[in-house]
Amino acid sequence: MSEIAGTPRDRRRRETTAEILEAAWRLSRRDGLGSVSLRDLGREVGLRASSLYAYFDSKAALYDAMFRQGQEQLAALAAEWPRSLADVDDPRRTAKELAARFVAFCTEDPTRYQLLFQRVIPGWEPSPESYALAVARVDELRVTLASVGIEGDEAVDLWTALLTGITDQQISNDPGGDRWSRLVPWAVDLFFDQLRSEP
Amino acid sequence: MSEIAGTPRDRRRRETTAEILEAAWRLSRRDGLGSVSLRDLGREVGLRASSLYAYFDSKAALYDAMFRQGQEQLAALAAEWPRSLADVDDPRRTAKELAARFVAFCTEDPTRYQLLFQRVIPGWEPSPESYALAVARVDELRVTLASVGIEGDEAVDLWTALLTGITDQQISNDPGGDRWSRLVPWAVDLFFDQLRSEP
DNA sequence: GTCTATATCCAGATAGAC
DNA sequence: GTCTATCTGGATATAGAC
Incomplete structure (x- = not known):
């Protein structure tokens, strides 16, 4: 410790x-x-x-340590972000920044993204303790979205689908570029306009 | 031939x-x-x-043949769909159906999805001729979306990101379930409401 | 903790007989 | 076209000396 x-x-x-x-x-x-x-x-x-x-102890244990390390890096990034958007100057703008940083985190290291968010190693999956770190991130996200009136598990799920979809396309079809990642602000607008009533 | x-x-x-x-x-x-x-x-x-x-000729050639086969299956599915939504009864409803069938096609065989849309085999990627089949699908999609007034490469890219993101989350985090795939109609609504002016 | 040696098993690919 | 035999190289993992 x-x-x-x-x-x-x-x-x-x-x-x-x-x-x-x-x-x-x-x-x-x-x-x-x-x-x-x-x-x-x-x-x-x-x-x-x-x-x-x-x-x-084994190669699987090595993967698990890598997974944990990647999750901790994401957690460290998330720790710098405001948990609630209710009291920031421009919630929508801040949401766009958070989303963009998450996508950047994923695309800047496709290998890390694959280990954390996809199951690409045959026969391996993270241990329950390590996977719990990932679940904690989603719980944080739920709180953050709720703070701007976007509530419900479905909204959280759609949000993650949107961002990982953008990431995925970016990595698979335009590695190193920004054809998809530049769509993030637009995607956030779409999401906010639809799910939130704001001035 | x-x-x-x-x-x-x-x-x-x-x-x-x-x-x-x-x-x-x-x-x-x-x-x-x-x-x-x-x-x-x-x-x-x-x-x-x-x-x-x-x-x-090699294992890579085998993967390529599988990739081609998967693309042909998708093409066969797409061939049953209306190319233009301009003259169907309810364009939005039809769009939802197309989207749902695409996601179903992907989630019903995660392995095929991985081969077609992700790069999970170290050192392998589809040959240019085979990849051209995938590009043809996107061109079709562009035409279809344009037929309902959703124009521009960016809209096409966001559409694919949305659907593959939903697919990805579904496969990785709720295999066999429908936690994400059931969000498709909602996602299409979001997309239409934002990008299209309709009665 | 690190080494050598080894166990056990597997991979993709090729040569040449039939 | 299919086989056997083989090449060449790889993998994860363990035993036991130092």
Whole structure:
């Protein structure tokens, strides 16, 4: 729990674990999530594949740690946002910013997006504890949308569908571009005009 | 080109090819697209893996044939639809039906959806000729939307994002259910109300 | 904790006999 | 067209020495 504590040995261990995770992300971005081998991963950090088992029980455990890390990055981003839009100057404008940042978070690292939001690794899915982090994000979103009068599970679901749909198209059909991501403000307008009565 | 022509030998060859493709779909649905091995695939049709090379040049060619088949299935579905909504009784209602059928097409076979609309197989993408089939679908959609006054590439892009987003959430977070797919009529309303001036 | 060595199993692809 | 045999290379994981 404490982030600075521990013996020097603990410290070293955490450092190596972090290095392995970084390398795993690097290789995943280069070759695809499913194509990372423990041999390559070991080589990347100066270890033999078998030595990685001192840090992760299995490859599935490695994926789970990556998933958790990605969720924590999203949580860190979300922590910077206002939870309620009721008391901001321009709720609609702020909503557009939040939406744009979420889509940017997803498209700036398609590999991370795939791990967090799609099931592309055969036979793997996040552990219940890790998946709970994702559920917490949706709960936050519900509160935020409700603060501007957009209520109900269905509205939340449509919102997520809209943003992940834009992300998905962007990644699959115009990687690196903005053909879909630039539609975000428009999509938010559409959503607000329809679901909210405002001045 | 001719579908019935050919010597008996040709006929047999086409039959076997079709059997292999069927088996490939079956195994993909069972184990995931990326997990199909030529060994298993051969066993499924009573052949050795090496014999499959008499029908497909490589595994990538097999994926390409599957992709083409999926696109043709979608094209066959689209061929039943009215190209223009200008002269149907209730354009909005018809649009809802088309959208619902598209989402149903995608969710009823998530594996096919992944192959057609996502890039989940490391190192593989459809050949240009096969991808052209997908582009043709979008062109059709452009015409259809234009027929009800919804014009512009951006509207087409947002439409596809909306429907694939709904599909994606449905597949990833509520497989077999309808938590997202039931939102289709609502999404179409949202779209029409905003982008179209109608009586 | 890291190594070597190994177990076990799998992949895609090709050569050449029949 | 199909087979056997094989190539070449890969995977995850474990045992046991140091």
